[in-house]
Amino acid sequence: MNNVFVYCEIEEGHVADVSQELLTKGRSLANELNCKLEAIAVGHNLDSIGEQIIPYGVDTLYIADDSRLYPYQTLPHTSIVVNLFKETKPQIALMGASSIGRDLGPRVSSALHSGLTADCTSLVIGDHFDKKQDKNYENLLYQIRPAFGGNIIATIINPDCRPQMATVREGVMKKEVLDPKYKGKIVKMDVAKYVNDEDFVVEIIERHMEQSKVNVKGAPIIVAGGYGVGSKENFKLLYDLAEVLGGEVGASRAAVDSGYAGHERQIGQTGITVRPKLYIACGISGQIQHRAGMEESAQIIAINTDPEAPINAIADYVITGDVAEIIPKMIKYYKKNSK
Amino acid sequence: MKAYNIIVLAKQVPDTRNVGKDAMKADGTINRAVLAAIFNPEDLNALEQALRIKDEFPESKINILTMGPGRAADIIREGLYRGADGGILLTDRAFAGSDTLATSYAIGQALKKMGNIDIIIAGRQAIDGDTAQVGPQVAEKLNLLQITYVEEIIELKDKSITVKRRLENGVETVKCPLPLVITVNGSAPDCRARNAKRLMKYKHAKTVTELQKENEDYTHLYNDRPDLNIQEWTVNDIETEASQLGLTGSPTKVKSIENVVLQAKDSKVISSSDSDIEEMMVELLQSHTIG
Numbered sequence: 105m106n107n108v109f110v111y112c113e114i115e116e117g118h119v120a121d122v123s124q125e126l127l128t129k130g131r132s133l134a135n136e137l138n139c140k141l142e143a144i145a146v147g148h149n150l151d152s153i154g155e156q157i158i159p160y161g162v163d164t165l166y167i168a169d170d171s172r173l174y175p176y177q178t179l180p181h182t183s184i185v186v187n188l189f190k191e192t193k194p195q196i197a198l199m200g201a202s203s204i205g206r207d208l209g210p211r212v213s214s215a216l217h218s219g220l221t222a223d224c225t226s227l228v229i230g231d232h233f234d235k236k237q238d239k240n241y242e243n244l245l246y247q248i249r250p251a252f253g254g255n256i257i258a259t260i261i262n263p264d265c266r267p268q269m270a271t272v273r274e275g276v277m278k279k280e281v282l283d284p285k286y287k288g289k290i291v292k293m294d295v296a297k298y299v300n301d302e303d304f305v306v307e308i309i310e311r312h313m314e315q316s317k318v319n320v321k322g323a324p325i326i327v328a329g330g331y332g333v334g335s336k337e338n339f340k341l342l343y344d345l346a347e348v349l350g351g352e353v354g355a356s357r358a359a360v361d362s363g364y365a366g367h368e369r370q371i372g373q374t375g376i377t378v379r380p381k382l383y384i385a386c387g388i389s390g391q392i393q394h395r396a397g398m399e400e401s402a403q404i405i406a407i408n409t410d411p412e413a414p415i416n417a418i419a420d421y422v423i424t425g426d427v428a429e430i431i432p433k434m435i436k437y438y439k440k441n442s443k
Numbered sequence: 444m445k446a447y448n449i450i451v452l453a454k455q456v457p458d459t460r461n462v463g464k465d466a467m468k469a470d471g472t473i474n475r476a477v478l479a480a481i482f483n484p485e486d487l488n489a490l491e492q493a494l495r496i497k498d499e500f501p502e503s504k505i506n507i508l509t510m511g512p513g514r515a516a517d518i519i520r521e522g523l524y525r526g527a528d529g530g531i532l533l534t535d536r537a538f539a540g541s542d543t544l545a546t547s548y549a550i551g552q553a554l555k556k557m558g559n560i561d562i563i564i565a566g567r568q569a570i571d572g573d574t575a576q577v578g579p580q581v582a583e584k585l586n587l588l589q590i591t592y593v594e595e596i597i598e599l600k601d602k603s604i605t606v607k608r609r610l611e612n613g614v615e616t617v618k619c620p621l622p623l624v625i626t627v628n629g630s631a632p633d634c635r636a637r638n639a640k641r642l643m644k645y646k647h648a649k650t651v652t653e654l655q656k657e658n659e660d661y662t663h664l665y666n667d668r669p670d671l672n673i674q675e676w677t678v679n680d681i682e683t684e685a686s687q688l689g690l691t692g693s694p695t696k697v698k699s700i701e702n703v704v705l706q707a708k709d710s711k712v713i714s715s716s717d718s719d720i721e722e723m724m725v726e727l728l729q730s731h732t733i734g
Contacts, residue, residue, distance in 0.1 A: 115612075175615075178579075178589055203610040207591045210576035214544060214583035219694030222574040232698060246698065252459060252571065257701045265694035305588060306619045309605065313613035325733060349733050367630075374573050382732045403732050405723075416710060421723055425715030437721040442734045 107140040107164075108133050109194035109267065111185060112157055113204050114147040114174070115313065119156045122200035122274035127160035129227060129277045130198055136229050137243055139195070140164065144188060146181050148174040154290050161282035163289065170295045172304055175311060176204050179303035182211045187298045189216060194267045196245050198227075201271035209271050219262035220269040221247035223373055225276055225396045232261055245270065250373050250392045257392065275321055275377035276396075318352065318368045325351030326380045328371055328398070331358035332387025332408060333427055339364045341431040342386060348435050354378065356394045372397035386427045390415025407431075444561075444601050446502030447621075449493045450554060452565035452581070453486035453507050453522065455515040459570050480514065482521050485566025487634035489627040492596055493564050494526045494635060499599070504528045506557070510538060510550055516650045519673050523645035524637035530673060531557070532650055537678040540690035543576040548692060550577070551584030552681040562604070563624045567592060575626070582624035589624040590617060594631045650675040 110130045113120035127143060134141040140163040145153045150169045157165050168184050185208065189197065197212075199205035201223045213220035226248040232241040245268040247260040262268040320326060327346040329339050339359075346353045355365035357372055371378055373393040383401035388394060390406070390413055398404075399418055406419035407430050416422045423430055457478035490507075497503045507522040507530035509515050519530030533553050541549065554560060563582075568575035575591075582589035590606055597616065598605040605618040609628045650673045654661035665672060678688065686692060713719040728734045 178591075182583075203592060203612075206575045207579060207589070210543070210574075210579035211583045211589070213576070213694075214547060214580040217544065217694065219542065219544065220576060221695060222572075222576060247695075251700075252457075259698040259700075260695050261698045262694050263696060306590075306617050308615060308617050310616040311613065312615075313610075382727065403727070419710050422710045422712045423715060423720075423723075424712070430715050430720065433715070433717060433720040434724060437717075437724040438728075438733065441721070441725050441728055 105193055106195045106266075107142045107192070108137065109189070109192070109197045110141070110143045110162075111197070111199045111205070111208065112143050112145045112153075113176075113200055113202060114145055114150070114153065117149065117153075119145070119153065120200060120202065120274075121279065122202055122205075122272070124156075124160065124279040125274065125277040126198045126200065126272060127157065127162060128280045128282075129272070130196075131161035131282055133196060133227065133229060133245070134161075134163075137195070142166070142192065142194065144168065144185065146173050146176075146184055148172075154288070158288035158290075159281045159284045159286050160279075161286055161288075164291060165288055166291045166293055168293045168295050168298065170299075173295070175308060176208075177304070177306050177308075178207055178211060179305065180299045181208055182215065183299040183303050184293070184295070185212050186215045188293070189267060197267040197269045199269070199271050201273040205271050209269060213269050216265075216267070218265040218267050218269055219260075220271070221249060221260045222271050224249045224270045224272050225373060227270060227272070232263060234263065244268070250396055273373070273377060275379075318366070320352045320354050320369055320371065321376050321378055323352035323378070324380050325349045325382045325384075326354045326371070326378055326398075326401075327351055327384045327386065328354035328356065328388060329359050329364060329386045329427075330356040330388030330394075331362060331364075332389065332410075333359060333364060334387065336364050338428055341428060345384070345431050345435055348438055349382075351380070351382075354398075356388050356391075359388075385415050385419070386431070388415055389413045390418070444500075446500050446504070447496055447561040447599070448559055449496060449503060449505045450557065450560050450563045451486070451490050451493050451505060451507045451522065451527065452550065452563060452578070453490065453509050453518050454483045454566075454569045455480050455509065455511050455518045456483045456569050456571040457481075480517070482518055483566055483569045483571075485568060485627060485629050487566070488629060488631040489564045489566045489625075490522060490525060490527065491632055491634040492593070492625070492627050493562075495596065496562070496599060497526065506530055508533065508550065508553060508557070510534070510546065510553075513650065513652055516653060516673050516675075520645055520648055521637075523648055524642045525635060526638065526641070532673060532675050533681075534675060535678040537683075537685075537688050540693065541688070542693035542695045543572075543574055544580060544694060545688060545690075545692035547577050547580035547584055548687045549678075549681070549683065551581050552683050553676060554581070554585060556676075556681050561621050563587070563622075565624065565626050567626045567628050578624055578626035585624070587622055587624050588619055589626070590619060591626045592628045593625045594628050596625075645671070647671050648673050 112123040144166040146168040228246040354371040405421040510533040594609040595607040
């Protein structure tokens, strides 16, 4: 009872990366709160799914296995999670800020009247003193996220409602197997007790899942462009540099919104989170929402016409100047010296 | 069916995409006065989907429901310019401080009062919070099915709808029964432009509060031109429990807000000269960061 709970997303028999990352975070939160880590897997043919989930330090894994439960559908998955939460009363519930988690999370929070914070970049345990009620709350989940165009960082709490729910984007937390031989209990759920036939009203006619061809997340070097790059034509220079260095091209939200690059390249709180060896930020001012997705890069080069750009504060190299002038020079001197 | 009763949920938001340096006050709070208030971009994508249904089934009715302060009546006028039939502004101090759940409750209660709805269409998320929660939470409050991230309505026939959804790693086509809540993705078609004739007519559409402010004797306007009345609902116009509203009805509380202060790193500041760039590239090669 009152444990930490993680909803595991399953795609073609594999636990999603984001869920593995949340299991790792969930384990450390459970240790701090001195409680258990529980998880749920909902889908079909899940006989061996425990081997993927328990090693993260999961004490109890609930499995809802039924041919109608894969692929994900809103109503049946909501019913299962809501009814299980009513029984197990978790204090914290974590989900991926993914297509599935952002569909399921709000639905579950509404059904249980519990608070949900989207796209958290940090989760910390802490206390809270409510002056109005003269009441102290111990061991709350601080749900920390940038807000309002990245100008502020908000710490959100749910003092009275449980579970305290949060979604987190893929790549924000680190995944780490705790113990391949971890001893956890598996509970096979009687699906019919948790879900009604009326929940299956959606007919899935067609489904094309494909991994994005662009692999910005895994690239060791990222050349990222912002609104300051100025045009789609100038963005081509970034591709040239990325190709020469063996990297990928990323973009800020402003660049994506301006049509300079596709959504799959967006880096930041509402895009992907990256930790490359080298991050070259071109014409990116560096709002907190962007930095949330790249500030753990090992080395950062910032190229900007504005010497006061916020990105400069976290850069190892600050170059004040025009992207169109500097990138060709970088390519030239890389080629000259790399042999 | 020949006609559908459609409600578009729309929000007026500060234009957080163009936040300038003066957006933050010295004390670290947001200076809302300098930010333009705009129609949330994905709610315009939602409106376009509604208008396309009306193109195919002209007897359909589109009403916009928005919650916010008095100036959010702009959202309803904007909808009228582009082809909506009407709208309701849900406005009351009792709603102030609502988180997504308290917002969904108030909107859900207003929708219950409107009644007989076939399709509720909303943008996937608003740019001031990016939570994407209100659509699904409203659906849950009304005990309706939700279909999120819709990019295209493929077919609407009698009491069933077929839509294409855009997911992170793919697309899905699903068929489901009405009534339901749809949230529309930004990758869906942009909203059509304002219609000039409608603009000339509906710029005169006002809420009673606006009429009172501008014109001492407004009753003849209100009575003579009912098509130009924007309905304004307060907490008294819908059935609510006070415990579910505003700050009290919000499970999430903001514990603290920090203005973003950057800790300066030990940066090397270099020029765009050939020698500086070459030196940097050599350093990066020597440290095996590149190459």
